[in-house]
Amino acid sequence: MTKADIVNEIAKNTGVDKASVLATVESFMDVVKNSLANNENVYLRGFGSFIVKKRAQKTARNISKNTTIIIPEHHIPAFKPAKSFVAMVKEADF
Numbered sequence: 001m002t003k004a005d006i007v008n009e010i011a012k013n014t015g016v017d018k019a020s021v022l023a024t025v026e027s028f029m030d031v032v033k034n035s036l037a038n039n040e041n042v043y044l045r046g047f048g049s050f051i052v053k054k055r056a057q058k059t060a061r062n063i064s065k066n067t068t069i070i071i072p073e074h075h076i077p078a079f080k081p082a083k084s085f086v087a088m089v090k091e092a093d094f
Contacts, residue, residue, distance in 0.1 A: 036077045048081040 007025055011018045032050050035042050042050040057073045081089075 039075070044082075046082055046084055048079055048085055051078050051080060052076070053078045 003025065007018055007021045010016070010025070011021045014021070032042050036050060036052055039052055041052060044050075052075050055074050055076060058071050060069050060071050061067070062069055
């Protein structure tokens with residue numbers, strides 16, 4: 001499902017015009033991105049959490065050059081679904 005599909009589905013279910021729905025979805029995504037960029041987690045009860053995970057420094061190998069490199073500590077965004085969300089997907093009949 002793409003962002004356009006999401007906008008169409010919300011517009012169809014709510015009766016709100018697509019331009020308003022698109023602006024709302026874009027604004028939601030901007031708020032989540034900005035919050036994570038500021039090291040603030042976003043919790044959506046019943047859906048899940050957008051969190052910032054810390055990756056520790058590690059040693060890796062470049063196989064083609066046969067060298068060792070150090071990957072510094074860094075932060076990455078992650079999504080952790082709510083238990084009810086996970087249960088709903090597990091019960092879905094595909």
